[in-house]
Amino acid sequence: MMGYWGEAMAHDHPIWGDPQETEAARKVIAKIRITPGLTQRERAYIDAAKLLYGEGDRQARDQAYAEAMKRIYREYPDDLEAAGFYSLALLGSVEPQEPAVLQTRMRAAGIAMEVYRKIRTTRSWRSPPRNAMPKSLPTRLMRCTCLRTFSYSSGCGKKPQNRTRLRGRLQKNGSSKTI
Known part of the structure; x- marks a missing residue:
C-alpha cells in the first residue's frame, strides 16, 4: 500500500511551481486499501x-496536508522522512505573495537542516561500509598485458614502449608473436 502512496506523492510538486496532477493522484489513492x-x-x-x-x-488542501505532516513529524520525532515531508509540505503550503512566506520558508529550512545534521552524524554517512572498498589499492599501474593494442587509446593506462625493445623482450621470452 505504501507503494501506491509513493506513486501518489510523485504527482505533487510543491517547490517546482508546476500544477499538481490531482486527477492522476486521485486514481492512485483510490487503489489504496487499509489493511x-x-x-x-x-x-x-x-x-x-x-x-x-x-x-x-x-x-486549502496544501494547508491540511501540512498540518497532517506536522502531526506525523511531532508524533514520530525519529522519522527523518516525516521531517523531510513536513519541510516540503511547509514550502508548498504558502504562496510567494503571502506575508508569512519568509517565516514559513525559514521554518522549513530549519527542519531540513535538522534532518541533515541527524544524517550527518550517523556512521553510515561518515564512512563507507567495510566491504565497499578494497583493503589495499595498487600504488602504481601494473604492467600491461595487451601487446597488440598497446597504444595511447587502448585504455590500459600505460604509454607505448619502443617497438624494438618490446620485440627483443618477446624474443627473449620465447614468444612467436610478431609486432
Whole structure:
C-alpha cells in the first residue's frame, strides 16, 4: 500500500511551481486499501495523502496536508522522512505573495537542516561500509598485458614502449608473436 502512496506523492510538486496532477493522484489513492498489516505511521501517511488530493481548492488542501505532516513529524520525532515531508509540505503550503512566506520558508529550512545534521552524524554517512572498498589499492599501474593494442587509446593506462625493445623482450621470452 505504501507503494501506491509513493506513486501518489510523485504527482505533487510543491517547490517546482508546476500544477499538481490531482486527477492522476486521485486514481492512485483510490487503489489504496487499509489493511490490518499497516502500522499507525503508515496509516497516518496515507491519510495525509488523502487530504492532499481530497476535495477543495489547492491552497486549502496544501494547508491540511501540512498540518497532517506536522502531526506525523511531532508524533514520530525519529522519522527523518516525516521531517523531510513536513519541510516540503511547509514550502508548498504558502504562496510567494503571502506575508508569512519568509517565516514559513525559514521554518522549513530549519527542519531540513535538522534532518541533515541527524544524517550527518550517523556512521553510515561518515564512512563507507567495510566491504565497499578494497583493503589495499595498487600504488602504481601494473604492467600491461595487451601487446597488440598497446597504444595511447587502448585504455590500459600505460604509454607505448619502443617497438624494438618490446620485440627483443618477446624474443627473449620465447614468444612467436610478431609486432
